[in-house]
Amino acid sequence: MLLFGRKRLLAVLGSCCTILSLLTPTQCASSSPDSLNQSYKIVQPLELTPKLSLQLKLHAFLLWSSVGFLMPIGVLLIRVTSNVKSTRSIRILFYCHVASQIVAVILATAGAVLSISNFENAFNNTHQRIGLALYGFIWLQPLIGFLRPDRGVRFRSIWYLTHWLLGIAICVVGVANVYIGMHTYHERTGRSVRPWTVLLTVEVSAMAFVYLFQDRWNHVVRQQQQQEASALGDDDDDDDEQSEEHVYPANDHKEVAVVP
DSSP states (O other): OHHHHHHHHHHHHHHHHHHHHHHSOOOOSOOOHHHHHHHHHHHSOOOOOHHHHHHHHHHHHHHIIIIIIIHHHHHHHHHHGGGOOOHHHHHHHHHHHHHHHHHHHHHHHHHHHHHHHHSOOOOOSHHHHHHHHHHHHHHHHHHHHHTOOOTTOTTHHHHHHHHHHHHHHHHHHHHHHHHHHHHHHHHHHOOOOHHHHHHHHHHHHHHHHHHHHHHHHHHHHHHHHHHHHHHTTOOOHHHHHHHHHHHSOOHHHHHHHHOO
16 A cells, blocks of 8 residues: 555656646747847836735735645545544535535636736746646546546546546645745745745645645554553454554545545
8 A cells, every 4th residue: 555655646746747847938049039028028027006916915815725725625634534434524524625625716716817817928937837727727626526437437446546646736736836926926026925935835844744644643543542451451452453454444445435
């Protein structure tokens, strides 16, 4: 299982790197007046009016709320179902996952409409190009979610892997684009974004920590219980074997348990 998890992680990282490499603008060999003029416009300081400043802050808040908070929360909610025994709790977590992702898509759509209608959209920088691709994948992900095959269908595992990989990739690339957006804002306006960068880093680190160690929490709790039972002279081998079965649930079992 550990080897399978590493392969999935490598697949996600490879997909993200591929997307970023395709979206990164290449340097043009020619130095025509038009290209020089375009580059000159890119580095020009942005004159912030009160209205534009409010729109930029609202755009940043909408995209952070969507790809930087709600979508990762949805991933954590669906992941915790692997350690839940109650069918009712699994259903509640599943519907919370669906609700968080729907709200995230709505917020991302609002941020897209705001940027397209009010900002410069030449798509000649990394932040805009990644954002454009991200909008498309954000709208594609719920469609894949709603079209999930029934349990036992041949393509269920393929659907699950595709849905999981795309969700993780959207979260990773989305958070990266939030960082790029703050850097672009600093370059264009000269205003410091260090406090927001630190806060985002703390949040992302906390979510990554929860994601990576979520499956191990029950193991730690059960080990403590076993130590206490051993200290009291109440050590049952059958209970140990039964607990080990719930510590590392199989991926196919986890995927089945997610869907009510």
